[in-house]
Amino acid sequence: MISKALDVSKIRSDFPILKREVNGQPLVYFDNAATSQTPQCVIDAISDYYSNYNANIHRGVHALSQEATDAYEQARRKVQTHFNAAHPYEIIFTSGTTHSINIVASGYAESIQAGDELLVSAMEHHSNIVPWQMLCEKTGAILKVIPMKANGVLDMDAFDTLLTEKTALVFVNHVSNALGTINPIATLIEKAHSKNAKVLIDGAQAAPHIQADVQALDIDFYVASAHKLCGPTGVGILYGKENLLKELPPYQGGGEMIAEVTFEKTTYADLPHKFEAGTPNIAGGIAFGVALDYLNSIGIEHIATYEDELLTYATDALRKIEGVKFIGEAPNKTAVLSFVVNGVHPYDVGSILDKLGIAVRTGHHCAQPIMDFYQIPGTIRASFSFYNTTEEIDRMVEALKRALQMLQ
Amino acid sequence: MTIQEIQQEIIEEFSLFEDWMQRYEYMIELGKSLPLIQPEFKTDDHIIKGCQSKVWVHAELTQEQLIFTADSDAIITKGIIAILIRVFSNQHPKAILDANTDFIDQIGLKEHLSPTRANGLVSMIKQIKLYAIAFQTQLN
Numbered sequence: 001m002i003s004k005a006l007d008v009s010k011i012r013s014d015f016p017i018l019k020r021e022v023n024g025q026p027l028v029y030f031d032n033a034a035t036s037q038t039p040q041c042v043i044d045a046i047s048d049y050y051s052n053y054n055a056n057i058h059r060g061v062h063a064l065s066q067e068a069t070d071a072y073e074q075a076r077r078k079v080q081t082h083f084n085a086a087h088p089y090e091i092i093f094t095s096g097t098t099h100s101i102n103i104v105a106s107g108y109a110e111s112i113q114a115g116d117e118l119l120v121s122a123m124e125h126h127s128n129i130v131p132w133q134m135l136c137e138k139t140g141a142i143l144k145v146i147p148m149k150a151n152g153v154l155d156m157d158a159f160d161t162l163l164t165e166k167t168a169l170v171f172v173n174h175v176s177n178a179l180g181t182i183n184p185i186a187t188l189i190e191k192a193h194s195k196n197a198k199v200l201i202d203g204a205q206a207a208p209h210i211q212a213d214v215q216a217l218d219i220d221f222y223v224a225s226a227h228k229l230c231g232p233t234g235v236g237i238l239y240g241k242e243n244l245l246k247e248l249p250p251y252q253g254g255g256e257m258i259a260e261v262t263f264e265k266t267t268y269a270d271l272p273h274k275f276e277a278g279t280p281n282i283a284g285g286i287a288f289g290v291a292l293d294y295l296n297s298i299g300i301e302h303i304a305t306y307e308d309e310l311l312t313y314a315t316d317a318l319r320k321i322e323g324v325k326f327i328g329e330a331p332n333k334t335a336v337l338s339f340v341v342n343g344v345h346p347y348d349v350g351s352i353l354d355k356l357g358i359a360v361r362t363g364h365h366c367a368q369p370i371m372d373f374y375q376i377p378g379t380i381r382a383s384f385s386f387y388n389t390t391e392e393i394d395r396m397v398e399a400l401k402r403a404l405q406m407l408q
Numbered sequence: 409m410t411i412q413e414i415q416q417e418i419i420e421e422f423s424l425f426e427d428w429m430q431r432y433e434y435m436i437e438l439g440k441s442l443p444l445i446q447p448e449f450k451t452d453d454h455i456i457k458g459c460q461s462k463v464w465v466h467a468e469l470t471q472e473q474l475i476f477t478a479d480s481d482a483i484i485t486k487g488i489i490a491i492l493i494r495v496f497s498n499q500h501p502k503a504i505l506d507a508n509t510d511f512i513d514q515i516g517l518k519e520h521l522s523p524t525r526a527n528g529l530v531s532m533i534k535q536i537k538l539y540a541i542a543f544q545t546q547l548n
Contacts, residue, residue, distance in 0.1 A: 346460075347527055348436075348483050350460075377462070406429075406432060
C-alpha cells in the first residue's frame with residue numbers, strides 16, 4: 001500500500017465481496033463510479049432492521065413503528081449533518097438521483113414559461129438531461145448546452161455568454177461520471193444566482209469523494225444516491241432549500257404526503273413528507289445513515305487523498321501502454337480513468353478483462369453526448385475507490401496488455 | 409447440413425479448446441477474418457444499437473433459403489456473429505423459426521448472449537427470427 005492516509009488492509013476486511021473470485025481469479029472491482037461496494041456494517045444494518053424492528057413508519061403508535069421511525073429520522077439528520085443542510089426537512093429521501101431530479105424537473109412544469117432558458121452542461125448523465133427535455137416539451141422552455149473543451153473541462157466563457165436574464169435553471173454535475181472532471185460549481189452557482197437562476201447540482205459522482213456543504217456553496221438543489229456512497233441501492237436524496245421545496249408541487253400523490261384528505265380536496269403534508277408518498281425504503285434509508293457514519297469514520301478527505309494517489313499511479317501506468325488515449329484530462333479530477341485504445345473496441349477489452357477477474361465499465365456510461373463529442377463508441381472506464389490498491393492496478397495493467405495482445 | 413448438425417459441429421470444434429483464452433482467440437480470428445456484410449447494407453436501416461457494440465444485419469431470400477450477412481464494430485461480437493451466421497444462414501425460414509441458440513451455452517459464450525450485455529446480439533437473434541417470420545409468410 002502506498003498510502004499513509006488509510007489502513008487499506010483493514011478497510012478491505014470490512015467489505016465481504018472483496019474476498020470473492022470471478023472466473024477463477026480474485027475480484028478486482030474498478031466499477032466504483034457505477035456503484036460502490038457495501039461494508040459489513042451497512043449489510044448488518046439492513047439485516048438488523050428486518051430482524052428486530054421492521055414496521056411502517058410515521059403512523060403507528062406501537063413500539064416497533066416508533067423505533068423504525070426514530071431510526072429513519074435519525075438517518076435523515078445524518079444526511080443533513082453530512083451535507084450541512086440548515087434543516088432535516090430539507091432532505092427528501094428518494095429512490096435515487098434519477099428520482100430526485102425528476103421531482104425537481106416535474107415540479108417546475110407549473111412555473112417555467114415558454115421561452116425560459118435552461119442550461120445543461122455537455123457532460124451530463126442522461127438522468128440530468130432527459131427530465132429537463134421532458135420539462136421543455138411540456139412548457140416550451142429552451143434547453144441550451146454549456147459546451148466543454150477537448151480536455152473535458154467546461155467552457156466557462158461560453159457559460160458566461162449563455163447565462164442571461166432568460167436563464168431560469170442551471171443543472172450541472174459536480175463530477176462527470178464518464179470523465180471524472182470536477183466542475184467549478186461554486187463559480188457556476190454564484191454566476192447563476194446573479195441572474196436569479198436556480199441551480200441543481202448532481203452530486204451522484206462527487207459525493208463519495210467531495211463533501212459538499214450545501215449552505216456554504218449556496219446550492220439550491222443537490223441530489224445524490226446512497227449506492228455510490230457504500231449504501232444500499234434504491235435510496236437517494238434530494239436536498240432543496242426550504243423555500244424552494246415549499247414552492248414545488250408534490251411529485252406523487254398517495255399516503256404519507258397528505259395533511260387531510262376528503263373527496264372534495266386534499267391538503268398536503270409539510271416537508272419532507274410532501275415528497276415522500278407511500279412507504280419508503282425504510283431499511284435502505286437507515287442503512288444509508290450507517291454508510292455515511294462509516295465513510296465519516298474514515299474521513300472523506302482521507303478517502304479523496306488516497307484515491308488521488310491511486311489515480312496518479314494508474315494514469316502513469318496506463319500512459320506507458322502504446323495506443324492508450326485518455327478521455328477526459330481535466331486538471332481537477334476524481335479517481336475516474338476513462339480511456340480508449342487505438343483500433344480496439346471497448347467491449348472487446350471489457351470482455352477479456354472480465355475473464356481475468358477485472359470489473360471495469362465499458363460503453364457510453366449513459367452519457368452519449370460525451371461519446372459523440374469525442375466521436376468514439378464508448379470508453380473503458382476504471383474508477384477507483386478507497387478499498388482498491390496499487391497491486392490491483394498492476395493486475396489491471398497486466399490484463400490490459402494481455403487483452404491487447406489478443407486483439408491487436 | 410441442418411441447423412442442428414451445424415450446431416453439433418460447432419460444439420465439437422469448441423470442445424477441443426482447453427480454456428477460455430483459446431475460445432476467445434478463435435472468436436477474435438473469426439471476427440477479424442472476413443467482411444460479413446456488403447458495404448451498401450452497413451447503413452442505419454440495418455443497425456441494431458446495443459449499449460456496448462453496434463450490429464448490422466441484412467437478410468435476403470434465395471431459392472427458399474435465407475442468407476444472412478451481418479457485422480459489428482466489436483471483434484468479439486463479430487466473432488459470435490460469424491458463428492450465428494454459420495448456423496442460421498442458408499437455411500429455410502421454417503427451420504430458422506424452429507431452432508434455438510442453446511448451443512451458445514455449451515460452447516462457453518453464454519455471457520455474450522445475455523440480454524443485459526447490451527451488445528446487440530440478442531436483438532440480432534430476434535431480428536433473424538423476425539426475418540424468418542416475414543419470409544416464411546412470403547413463401548406461404
